Amino acid sequence: MARDQDNGHLSRILNSAEPAVIRRGKEYLARDLVAVTEQIQGTWVGIARGSELYALTLNTNTGKYSCTCPAARPCKHVVAFVLLLRRDFQSGQSANIHQGLTLNISEQDLQASEETAPHSRKSGDGPSHANRGRLAAKAIEFLPLKFVLNEQSETLKLHFSLTGSISVLPAVLHPDHARLWQELRKEFGYPMQLPLSRASLWKDLEPEVEILDLNGRSLRFRGELSVRPALRELSPLDSRRVLVPCVSMRDEERWPRSGQTCIVEPGGAMKERGFWVMKYQEVSPALHSMLHTVLEPEQILSSLKLLKKEKVLGLEPFEQICKAGPVLRISLDYSIDTDLWLHGEMDLVYARHQKDLKPEYMEQQPDGPVQRPVYPSIAGLAPFWPAADSAEESFYAMGQGQVALRNPDKEKRLLSRLASQPAISSIFDFSRLWTESSDEWTGSGGGRIAVFDDGSFSLNGAALQDFMIALPALLDSGIRVEFSRELIRLFRPAPRARFEIDKPSGIEWFSGRILLPGLSRSEQDRVFDAYRDGRGYAEIRSGQWISLEQTGLSEIENGLSGLGLNLDPEGLTRMGPPQWLALQSELSQQLQTTHRMQKFLERFELQVPAMPVAGF
Structure with a gap:
């Protein structure tokens, strides 16, 4: 019977094995680390236990065998399996098949038995089936899935x-x-x-x-997460939305991708990770079919009642559409390097209500008649660039988190009306605003005007002064002008310069000095330095600036130059009586002499009244 079942294949497998492998296979067999689990016709299936559990197969009809271990063939597990089968065949009984059990002897136990195992029995002797079953049962345990x-x-x-x-x-x-x-x-x-x-x-x-x-790393089930539908934006400037599932996990919103059913905790240095299963009970079948689809604003507004009923998140921008407007808005700020620059940003804004576009009140400024408009702080505004020429019909657009119904025709008519107003067109060339490239030019009254491709602009020198003069007209025209208290307080009313003449010594020569009433000597020196540097504004003290054009320094200097008189760095000059008489005629509105002048000049002594400050 053994010869029929062997067919010589078992002997050939043993003959092809290395002696060391055969020795280790005998040790495995002696320790009952190998067992038969199943017989399928001529194929015997078994398991062997080394450092891991390995599956064995052997076909006694063909001699083909396999083992899941990585060692060269035939390995010690195959040898032990062959020896087990041959021993059972030689005993004239079927191989003992263990059901529902697996061997669990560690490699350390096997090494510890290297000296004792060969002496456990004499050559040719084998344990009885009962004894072998008892040893196997002692050394086995279940495996987890x-x-x-x-x-x-x-x-x-x-x-x-x-x-x-x-x-x-x-x-x-x-x-x-x-x-x-x-x-x-x-x-x-x-x-x-x-x-x-x-x-x-x-x-x-x-x-x-x-x-x-x-x-x-092991993963543990942490629980279930309820999914709610939500509208998620494609970009801050896109009014379309994507209907996506949303889950709240540890005070954080997460947006599962299409087909995602679980959220796995990030690994990092943790040895154990958790995962959560998402449940879609709160998503109705009608909305479930729309998940991960792009919705136009018109679709959202037409289904707004249904979406509210389904408690869809992210509906706030569509519940109140910005339809009031448009209004031109100018936001002002400033910067200081060697000179004072006024920076502005221009855009068209829409609001939910018309009242949100108008100031709540005008804040009186203590330093001048210009009042600062104070607008509603909680009003939601949607800012935009002027619509493209190709846009004709109204359309929905997104601006700073607000959805607005834009009207290109109204926007064009608004800009045309503003461009026709002299107070505005003298400052802003609307044809040069909102261009596709940066530009810079000199204003009609001097100073630099820079316009950038994002619609912002910068003003300096005389152009800045023109803007401040025209500021009341901008407010009266309905333009929304936003600026801080600190900005408007930078522009102090400038003292009007006067030329003081004195006679320090002798009769023939007189001395003249430019004075700025109300300013200390150091503050006047800073004004003269800024004037000589060609700046438009001078900082007289920290945070306080004056316009050099308002001081009249250029008028005095031009009059003196016409008489051949030049001012030194401290604003001083010397002149004779003829020059004095000519200067009196030239600068009669700004001339003021002192009590130390001789009597024949007293009839030319003039008290100049305070000059009004333009624009303030």
């Missing part, structure tokens, strides 16, 4: 340590795990790829079914 997670696809695959023993899994797994395995294999087939969400169904199974990531 184990899966590996593919986080990209959220699928589970059987752990590689079990894939080599598919045919014997029901025998080696824990009975509860074996039943679960049979159910899964019947439902998904093999090789199976289970959705991770399926793991929530066996969360209470004991012992626990193991789930590992690709780095060997």
